[in-house]
Amino acid sequence: MTDDASKPQSVRDYRETLFLPKTDFPMRAGLPKAEPKWLERWEKLNIYNQLRAASQGREQYVLHDGPPYANGHLHIGTAMNKILKDFVTRSHQMLGYNAQYIPGWDCHGLPIEWKVEEQYRKKGRNKDDVPLAEFRKECRDYASHWLDVQREEFKRLGVQGEWGNPYTTMAYSSEAAIAGEFLKFAQSGQLYRGSKPVMWSPVEQTALAEAEVEYADHTSTTIWVRFPVSGTPVSVNLERASKMKDASVLIWTTTPWTIPGNRAISYNTSISYGLYEVTAIDDSDFTPWSRVGEKLIVADSLWEEVAKTAKVSGFTRLADVDASTLTCAHPFAGEGYDFPIPLLAGEHVTEEAGTGFVHTAPGHGAEDYDVWLANGYKDIPETVGPDGAYYDHVPLFSGLQVIRTTGKKTGKDGPANAAVVDKLVETGALLARGRIEHSYPHSWRSKAPVIFRNTPQWFIALGEEGDKNSLRAKALAAIENTRFYPPRGKNRLSAMVDGRPDWLISRQRAWGVPLTLFVRAGTGEYLQNEAVNARIIEAFKVEGADAWFAENAQERFLSGLVDDWEAYEKVEDILDVWFDSGCTHAFTLENRENLKWPADLYLEGTDQHRGWFQSSLLESCGTRGRAPYDGVFTHGFVMADDGRKMSKSLGNVIDPADIARTNGVEILRMWVASSDVQDDMRMGPEIIKTAADSYRKVRNTLRYLLGALQGFDETKQVEPKDMPSLERLMLHRLSVMDEEVRAAYIALDYKRAFSLLFAFCNEELSAFYFDIRKDALYCDPLKSPRRLAARTVMDLIFERLVTWFAPLMPFTMEEVWLTRFPSDTDSVHLRTFPDTPTDWRDDALAADWTRITNLRRVVLGSLEEARSAKLIGSSLEAMPQVFAQDAADHAAITAQAEGAEAEFLADVFITSQAVLTAQEGPDNAFRLGDAPGVSVLVEKAPGVKCSRSWKYFDAANADASYPDITLRDAKAVREWDTAHG
């Protein structure tokens, strides 16, 4: 039989009688244009404040913003960070908390100062000629400018927060608070002034903390230098002494300019040293500095290499050497360097490179300093000034710069190295020289090399090992009481705090909060006076930290409160900006009304283990004895799609502003939501495309719901008990999803939340539920219980899906929500996740459906086979005969089919009819390897094709008035005809 033969002469087009999904919601989003309009609307409605008002009395959840630096445009990393934060606050708000978010900015510090200085240089002005107040004002303006730029960029990302009232480290109230926090350290005695070698940038003329340097390749001049042995103790026998006559201890260094600062030579007691006499030299290429007959003391393991470098072609090893018995002279002895050079034992000396002896300049290296002090010496020579030039008192080299600090060659070697080398040649001390490329610390701002330089600086003491009351011990204990996401962050932060040196907090800069200290002239002790402190803080609140630099500040703050106010010196150093940011908890969480301290969460990139997580922890532990946070969330860095760093030179940089312009921010947000943010993420064109594809999928699922729910209202709802099994299955799934999605949001696991939602849309809605229920939705009489039940469930799905997605995709969910419920004032973001009745959960029913969908799987496979054999095209042309041997499968179907098994199965399989048989299928039946006991034979469905539902049916059963459609369709059409005349 063919379709044509069974059809009546004039075929009615039933399309208009169908209920097809209808919606104005466009398939294409046009996000780049639409998003700014949503932002405008939210701003107009003042959603953030509405939420605050509506959340009064709810439990608070506070994510405290780590302040970005107010300089430059956003990059993909900062964008990702803020989007993640937005996930946190939005999801917690919808979980039922009062989740506030106060964005903040870090405004002080070297990078801004550096930029402002650059501007001056361009105008031909020297920074030192600019009055301090004017300079600070310029810095403030510069920070304000970038703060505004960044604020707009952050808002464009859809990040919800109190943008109109952010915190900044440069607000007067903040500057007052920072000074107040600093003075707490001073009052409690945790602050001290020490003189030790610190990393110093001559170009910026400031000390730098670890966090402010970066390592880059640098070519250094290396020198091998003879230090003549000047004496051996009397206890050494004469033979030995004579051998030592004219011998030299050989050292190697990559920093010739530190030779004037040399005061000792370090050796290691576990290294064996030998006295070598040079018997021949290789002068074929050039005349080496080594001389036949000279005696050198070098580590035995390193001698050969040294000999090679020095062109020594023949030698005799004369004797073992006990380094501890030696004293040397400085190579420049007789020219102002007339002091003995002792040999000091030090564990830091190794045999990896060099000569086994380490030239020791206590003012220019941490280990040098330590060894020097450990041997009872106290004076630390000061050889190089803040400008990186030798002090005037340094013989031979006064005024020469180590690193150029001005002009085009800024950052390159100054004349110091060359002058020292020349002088070494002149005095005959140089044995050899060379060049080495190695990684070397550079300033993160000027990119110029830094030097180690001894200078008095202010430190916060971390405390001695074993001291349970030390700041370090308190911080470590606080880490133990903090929840880390992921947990490995705990180890990381602990290890860093455990191993870090005292906190160097003074900088010789201008733009920041000063160390508000007065030092007693002569004694070096700093004033600890609560009344003075109060005066300072009060002044800062009104005038900002500029008050410190105003004329007569000293008199203003001290007079009347101390005996002799002129006997003090006002400290002019500026606080490390990490100290500023370490105080954000104090002036934001504590000082603002309606916030709480400590924060629930700090969320930053893993680099902040050494930055903000740590500065905040130390600051808070030093002043309050505990961490300012209960939880720390760390995310990785954004890499290019090949896993390498993004860099302009490689051309693999993805700019978030570009994505906003071309794809829309929502795509960026989806990328964040689908990425494993706790590891490094990858970003590139293909990855954006994947996110955009996912977006379309989600959008279409919601679009279908909107279309299907056209005209649906609550009065048409069906009670769960009156619903078909399939609808109750979907309710069950919603209850499970509710639990899982909430759990994912609580665990800050957005990837999980997203993949749950995404998979639900794809696998359970689009490919399963919607597909099966299309027939009932389109063709059933409008009031059929099945159709009403389906729409009821779709409504419940809609309500949940939209809110569950809302924290991740705020723009699109708002659009979806308002398409369904038009309003000038409403917003999906004012809602919370809907309560989901626990009695929707039905595990027994779900278990039955697991069996049914397993059968469905086999049937779909069999249909595909029939399709490729050209037996059928559409699945409605088929009547699968299912052979299921397992009685439990039958029981499941019986339980869920509600008395109409064949129709039930046909619906589930989306076929016109279906037959279920309890026996083993024939050999030629279709089977799947992982579904034993189930097989399917596909036959063409008998009967005629219904002109309306396209299902095949027995025409003998047709309604006389509508002979070409099924009875169900006839009923629907009759209703439609009645309604439409």
Added chain:
RNA sequence: GCGGCGGUAGCUCAAUGGAUAGAGCACCUCCUUGAUAAGGAGAAGGUUGGGGGUUCGAGUCCCCCACGCCUUCCCA
């Protein structure tokens, strides 16, 4: 160099030491044309970075190597 972390399909992600390593997307093929710049199905795609080891059994635990990222130190 030290230390930490990481790697699973073209892409994004799963997988208490336990069966033939799973999903989605993309690609390809087919169906549908009543979600249509959509929808459905199927196929293909893997030496789980490489190599050893422990184990009845390893993506998972141990060791080594190479790689990437972070961190730290640095050739004094």
